[in-house]
Amino acid sequence: MFTFDLALVWLDLAGVFFFAVSGSLLAAKKQFDIIGSLLLASLVGLGGGVIRDIVINAGPPAAFTNPVYLLPPLLAAGLVYFLFSSIQRFTSLLTLFDAGGLALFCITGTLKALAAGMNPVAAILLGVTTAVGGGLLRDITANEIPNLFNARDLYALPALTGAALTALLWNIGAFTGLTAALVAGWVFAFRVLAWRRGWRVPLAVRGWHRAGVSPGADSRGRD
Numbered sequence: 001m002f003t004f005d006l007a008l009v010w011l012d013l014a015g016v017f018f019f020a021v022s023g024s025l026l027a028a029k030k031q032f033d034i035i036g037s038l039l040l041a042s043l044v045g046l047g048g049g050v051i052r053d054i055v056i057n058a059g060p061p062a063a064f065t066n067p068v069y070l071l072p073p074l075l076a077a078g079l080v081y082f083l084f085s086s087i088q089r090f091t092s093l094l095t096l097f098d099a100g101g102l103a104l105f106c107i108t109g110t111l112k113a114l115a116a117g118m119n120p121v122a123a124i125l126l127g128v129t130t131a132v133g134g135g136l137l138r139d140i141t142a143n144e145i146p147n148l149f150n151a152r153d154l155y156a157l158p159a160l161t162g163a164a165l166t167a168l169l170w171n172i173g174a175f176t177g178l179t180a181a182l183v184a185g186w187v188f189a190f191r192v193l194a195w196r197r198g199w200r201v202p203l204a205v206r207g208w209h210r211a212g213v214s215p216g217a218d219s220r221g222r223d
Contacts (some may be wrong), residue, residue, distance in 0.1 A: 007177065008108055012049060012062070013072055015104030020045035020076035022098040023138050028084045030142055031147040037080060044138035052109050052130040056116040059186040095195050098135060103187035106131035107180060111170065120167040121139055127163030151203060154194035162187035
């Protein structure tokens with residue numbers, strides 16, 4: 001069985017950083033000040049993990065007990081502050097960092113749930129919640145349509161496949177560093193390809209049409 005205690009912390013921190021950068025990029029787009037950028041980076045980077053730790057009753061969330069979790073949002077806000085003026089492909093960059101956070105958090109959320117004794121189905125659901133929770137808080141706070149509820153985008157489905165693969169590999173004893181990297185790569189590629197190609201799932205009611213969307217018009221300003 002893959003020993004993941006230390007590796008899980010590093011995966012968690014990497015996921016926090018990727019999500020935090022996406023939060024700071026959105027703050028820059030919205031013309032928030034540096035404090036707003038740091039707060040939005042912290043919210044998106046730490047929000048999913050806080051939800052996860054509360055659900056599994058792991059005691060105080062790691063974000064409040066381990067000071068190292070505060071470093072990724074600080075680093076993300078600083079990088080965006082100094083580099084944003086040279087960033088040309090804003091939407092693409094935000095999506096790439098968001099996809100990176102999604103790929104890592106669906107794995108760490110599922111692993112922590114399984115380690116806490118949750119059954120595979122519950123662990124998968126918590127993995128998805130961990131992955132999408134921070135992004136949901138980010139978009140609501142910045143007054144954006146949450147990616148989770150955007151009919152023109154796939155967000156939860158890549159996280160769901162990643163969480164399901166993680167749970168499967170864990171239960172058959174095949175979860176290793178290599179398979180973890182493959183799962184993360186799959187989720188990242190799925191999320192980015194879905195965004196680039198405009199893949200969608202059916203609407204809530206069969207036969208309804210997407211208002212204001214014509215065939216081939218879903219470029220969403222992808223730059």
